[in-house]
Structure formats: structure tokens, C-alpha cells
Amino acid sequence: MTQVRPMRADARRNYERLLKAAAEAFAEHGENASLDDIAKRAGVGSGTLYRHFPTRQALLEAAYVDRIEALGLRADEIARELPPGEALIEWLYEVCVGTIEVRGLKTLLGSAVTDGSSAAVTACGTFMKDAAGRLVGAAQKEGTLRPDLEPVDVLRLAHGISTASELADGRGAHIRRYLLLLTEGLRP
Amino acid sequence: MTQVRPMRADARRNYERLLKAAAEAFAEHGENASLDDIAKRAGVGSGTLYRHFPTRQALLEAAYVDRIEALGLRADEIARELPPGEALIEWLYEVCVGTIEVRGLKTLLGSAVTDGSSAAVTACGTFMKDAAGRLVGAAQKEGTLRPDLEPVDVLRLAHGISTASELADGRGAHIRRYLLLLTEGLRP
DNA sequence: ACCTGAACACCGTTCAAGT
DNA sequence: ACCTGAACACCGTTCAAGT
Numbered sequence A, B: 001m002t003q004v005r006p007m008r009a010d011a012r013r014n015y016e017r018l019l020k021a022a023a024e025a026f027a028e029h030g031e032n033a034s035l036d037d038i039a040k041r042a043g044v045g046s047g048t049l050y051r052h053f054p055t056r057q058a059l060l061e062a063a064y065v066d067r068i069e070a071l072g073l074r075a076d077e078i079a080r081e082l083p084p085g086e087a088l089i090e091w092l093y094e095v096c097v098g099t100i101e102v103r104g105l106k107t108l109l110g111s112a113v114t115d116g117s118s119a120a121v122t123a124c125g126t127f128m129k130d131a132a133g134r135l136v137g138a139a140q141k142e143g144t145l146r147p148d149l150e151p152v153d154v155l156r157l158a159h160g161i162s163t164a165s166e167l168a169d170g171r172g173a174h175i176r177r178y179l180l181l182l183t184e185g186l187r188p
Numbered sequence C, D: 001a002c003c004t005g006a007a008c009a010c011c012g013t014t015c016a017a018g019t
Helices: A009-029 A035-042 A046-052 A056-081 A084-101 A105-112 A119-142 A151-167 A172-184 B009-029 B035-042 B046-052 B056-081 B084-101 B105-112 B119-142 B151-167 B172-184
Strands: none
Touching: A009 A035, A009 A046, A009 A056, A035 A046, A035 A056, A056 A084, A056 A105, A056 A119, A084 A105, A084 A119, A084 A151, A084 A172, A105 A119, A105 A151, A119 A151, A151 A172, A151 B151, A151 B172, A172 B151, A172 B172, B009 B035, B009 B046, B009 B056, B035 B046, B035 B056, B056 B084, B056 B105, B056 B119, B084 B105, B084 B119, B084 B151, B084 B172, B105 B119, B105 B151, B119 B151, B151 B172
16 A cells, blocks of 8 residues: 655655645545646646546545545444444445545445456455445344345445435435335335 | 427438437447537537537437336336236336446436436436336335335435446346345345 | 537646756 | 646537528
8 A cells, every 4th residue: 555665755745735636626526527627736737647646546546545444444433332233234324424425435435346346446445345344244143134245245235325315315314214225125 | 298399301300310329329438428429420510419409418318218218118017917016126127227238328317316307307207207106006005015115216226226236247136136135125 | 490510618648858 | 756738639519600
């Protein structure tokens, strides 16, 4: 994850400026914010952006890797506060809220749990699958979760719930409702 | 739905050429196919495309309105073949398959069930909600579906299942599995 | 009434020249 | 080693001129 060789001082400075500018731009204009605009905000040439982040995905991941890590930590925090089954649901709720609130985070998480996703997002994909795996394992041990569920399935379904909730107003109440429907099933 | 005043012969010809070219281009390059390319394929000026279809959404809807209608008809066909609860699931499966196979159809159906969607897609939104409503109503009457479910909820959840399945390989087996998890719930 | 296509604005990407 | 920004290609959208 960390650099093999330390960056030159000006390179490191530009890298950080780009990250800050990218986070701002993504927040303002969504995940399709103009890369040229991001370079301008950061006060660097467009070529410099490409040097540091060869693809938009790479920039997206770098801009949100800390949010991913925060979500991973939340999994264990929640696990200490609630019984396994409830903990998983609560964590999925927070994942959904996060991916809806922070534009771009959803795309990143989506490609992270995509079958055959690129190596660039494998790192945060593994991180999320591990976090989900701990909650899934505990709930299955407790007997409140289907034993045939893989962590990646749960993450994909949460992504789907986010999408469905966004079609409604995307607010917490709808996320809770659709998550409940998923956990309890559509039968009466 | 139909034109108030008949189009001039050349206008009608261009309209149909544009629709054919759009369907081809969307099939080849996805929902973001170049509008300029579509105009070129159709052998018309780009201004003509904008005259007939002021927005990309409008073109998308026009190109796939027949597919939407086919899905609506399938709802009633399936209702004659299967008991209500199974019919709904089978129909949702076909909706998911269709939205994954035909790129652009998913976007269209998504915006059709979006809260506060534009008037342009209200027509096919109403059509789909009516079709879903008939299956939902029958299943609720039968007692195999939660009584608090609205047709639009079911359509949004199906959209979410499509998204989740696409993150896997997007093939039928995954759609069936994720639909089953939704209907039966995540509990053992 | 409708069509054409040039013109404009904007964006992504590359790369020669510079430090 | 890294940065700059001009240059190129491409796309969406508008609109004056044409039929």
C-alpha cells in the first residue's frame, strides 16, 4: 500500500493537493467531475494528474481509501456493541448511508466487489470483504444468518439496496425499510 | 402517446431511421453511445436528432418503449401460467434478465421508478407499475406477499437485484439466487 | 416545417520541452 | 525525476442558412 521509494518533495506536495482537490470536486460534481478541473484546482498541469493517477478509478480509490478504512473499523466497533445478527444489519445500514452520501464511494465499492475487478481496487475490496466476513461469520455461528452466504454476496446485496433506496429518496428511512425487507424476506 | 399532428413524410422517415440507429448504437456501445454517431448512422444532421429527441433520455425511452410493453404483456402471460406468488418472482426474474441484457433498458426503468422522475418517463413508469401492481395484488390476496408492499417498491428492489447480480457475473444463476435471498430473507 | 452542418464549448489524453 | 501546458481527438449542443 505504501510507496516503495519516497516521492520527491514537490511530487509529494502535488500528490496531496490533487487528492484534496479531487475530494472537493467529487463532492461537488459527483464521480464524473472534470479531471482537468481537478488539476486546475490543485494548481498543477493535467499531465501531473495522469502521472500520479493513471485512471479515474485510481484517483477515486485514493480519494476515498480513508473512508473505506473507516467503514472497516466501524464493523468491529459495532460488533462490540450489538449481538452478531443485529451488528451485521447495522453495519450494512452504515455502508449504504455512506455510499449514498458520498458520491463516488459507491462506484468504488461497487467495482471492488465486482467479479474479476481490476487489481487497482483489489486492496479495498479485500479490506471490505474481510470486515464483512467477520460479521457474517459471527452471525452464522450465532445461527441468525443463512450459512450459505458469502461475505461478498452480502456486500453486493447491500450495494443493490443502496441503488434501490436511491430510486426512492435515498434517505435513511428507505434504506432501513429495504434492508428490513431483504433480511426478513418478502413473504408475510 | 401518439402524435397530435401527423409528421411530414421526411420527418417520419428520419424519426424511424434515428430510432433504428439508436437501438443499434445503444446495443453496441451501451447507453452512452455517441449521439453524433447515431445521427451519422441514420444519415441525418445532428440537429435533426435534437429536434426529434431533445434529451438522451427521450431517445432512450423511444428506443426501448416496445421492450417495456413486452415486459408488461409478459406479466399477464405468466399470471395465467403460475400461482400468484410464483408468478411475481418469475416476472421479476425476466425483468432483471431484460435490464441486464439490454443496456440502456436498465437506466430507463430505473429513472421510471425514481421518486419525482421527469414527465418524459412517467408513461413507461406508470405502465410498469400497473403491470407490477396486478401481480403484487394477486400475491397479496393469496397471502404469499407482505401486504405492506407497494408495486413501486418491488420494482425498485428488482432494480437493486439486477445491480447486485451485475456485480457478480450478471448471469441467470446469480439473478435467481439473489432474488431467492430477497424473497426468503437472509435468515436461515 | 424541417433539415443540414459549421461553429462553439468542453473534456480526456498525450507528449515535447523545460526545470 | 518530475512538471507544464499546448496540441489533438472527440463529443454535445446550438443556430444561421437552406429547401
